[in-house]
Amino acid sequence: MVVDDAARGRGVAGLLIEEALGIARRAGARTVDLTSRPDRAAANRLYERLGFRARRSTVYRRTPG
Template sequence: MARLIPQLSSSNPPPTHAELAAIIANDSCDVLVAKDGDSIVGSLTLVVFPIPTGIRAWIEDVVVDEAARGKGVGEALNTFALQRARERGAKTVDLTSRPSREAANRLYQRLGFVARDTNVYRYTL
């Protein structure tokens, strides 16, 4: 997985073994991986959490290895994540995707995601 993260974000280092273990141990997180033989060719993190208006989910850090793109890996990861979110009782699943990720945005729309009329804000701590 360490080689996938730089393909997603050049500004963040890959997680250490301890950091990844902590994410996997967190009951709110499902770290999904796609494999081709012994190689991990894609990953996605599904976060499911309760809030006063119901159970919600976010899909985060979706990345498919450059060599595996266009082969259905991203679709399989997202489809499984949506099924898992449904099983865990989520009412909605949200995600964000940069406009420059054109293929990913087409995939999300094909899967039924709808762009929301909202602003996404971030506060860096």
């Protein structure tokens, strides 16, 4: 999810995440995972304020070919 620069700092991201969590809850999801680059410090602080906790994981990516 990306919030337009003009709307940042107004709580839009938090509202969007809370809505997504509500949808997940109503659908019966037991957990919700998200990924974020370590250099996105503000976003990572937001996720922690919203109750997300960092997990140890390894992400792999490959381009085809």
